[in-house]
Amino acid sequence: MTEFLLMSHVLFGVACIVAAVWLFVDVLHASAANLPRIRRMSWAAAAVMWLAFVIGGYWYVTYYKADKAIILSEHNKHWHFAHEMVMETKEHLVIMLLLLATYLPIAASNNLAENKDARRLMLWVVALTALLALAMDGEGGIIAMGVKTGLLAK
Amino acid sequence: MDPTSLSKASISFGLSLAITSVLNAIIVAVKEKSPTVMDGMKKITGHHWTTHVLLVLALFVGFALVFGALNGGKGKAITAGKLIGTIVSGVVVAGLIIVGFYLFAD
Numbered sequence: 001m002t003e004f005l006l007m008s009h010v011l012f013g014v015a016c017i018v019a020a021v022w023l024f025v026d027v028l029h030a031s032a033a034n035l036p037r038i039r040r041m042s043w044a045a046a047a048v049m050w051l052a053f054v055i056g057g058y059w060y061v062t063y064y065k066a067d068k069a070i071i072l073s074e075h076n077k078h079w080h081f082a083h084e085m086v087m088e089t090k091e092h093l094v095i096m097l098l099l100l101a102t103y104l105p106i107a108a109s110n111n112l113a114e115n116k117d118a119r120r121l122m123l124w125v126v127a128l129t130a131l132l133a134l135a136m137d138g139e140g141g142i143i144a145m146g147v148k149t150g151l152l153a154k
Numbered sequence: 155m156d157p158t159s160l161s162k163a164s165i166s167f168g169l170s171l172a173i174t175s176v177l178n179a180i181i182v183a184v185k186e187k188s189p190t191v192m193d194g195m196k197k198i199t200g201h202h203w204t205t206h207v208l209l210v211l212a213l214f215v216g217f218a219l220v221f222g223a224l225n226g227g228k229g230k231a232i233t234a235g236k237l238i239g240t241i242v243s244g245v246v247v248a249g250l251i252i253v254g255f256y257l258f259a260d
Contacts, residue, residue, distance in 0.1 A: 057203070057204070061200075061201045091203055093249060095206070096178060096248060099175065099210070100245070109161055109163065110160055124241065124242055125241065128245055
């Protein structure tokens with residue numbers, strides 16, 4: 001069950017990255033024809049980010065304690081940063097990512113086909129979302145590696 | 155709505171996003187440095203992070219409502235360039251505060 005939760009968290013997080021990159025390209029070519037798709041994709045990006053956040057948050061609050069103990073174990077000293085730096089920043093940076101993803105459908109509600117300023121706003125928000133989501137994905141990988149090295153060193 | 159202007163919601167929530175991101179970072183520093191705040195946040199929901207998230211979400215919606223209510227309900231007036239600058243600055247500064255805090259101050 002915990003593995004399923006964790007993999008779902010990763011799956012939806014990666015889906016958010018894919019949706020953000022898709023949006024970036026679509027907004028670059030915004031027109032009356034693709035505007036409905038841009039808006040649907042914005043809602044999709046926000047929805048998968050919320051799923052990733054809620055699932056990951058539940059896992060963090062409920063199950064992370066055991067992984068944290070493995071990462072911070074005495075024989076895993078070189079990987080303590082996986083919790084002390086990486087998880088600590090991830091759990092707080094991801095809140096900003098949630099706000100950015102939530103803002104996507106709001107920014108996409110403007111007339112992106114005719115409004116250059118609205119397109120610029122959307123592109124910046126999508127870019128921040130994609131970059132931050134990618135950073136969260138990388139941090140998740142480092143945390144998982146911290147657990148792995150902790151288990152292997154036992 | 156003028157097709158070349160930004161909607162009230164996108165301005166209100168955009169400004170709120172920037173402010174709330176910075177407040178999120180400040181809450182991190184305060185709760186990590188103050189055991190009293192940390193314990194209080196744990197007591198409210200059972201976990202400091204859950205309380206932190208709920209507080210930030212409440213601030214995000216609250217600030218957006220405030221910005222939307224300005225100018226007699228027409229919302230805060232701001233150019234797209236300033237809004238983008240505020241959002242990007244807010245997110246980048248907040249990110250640097252969080253990373254910097256755990257690198258140097260914690």
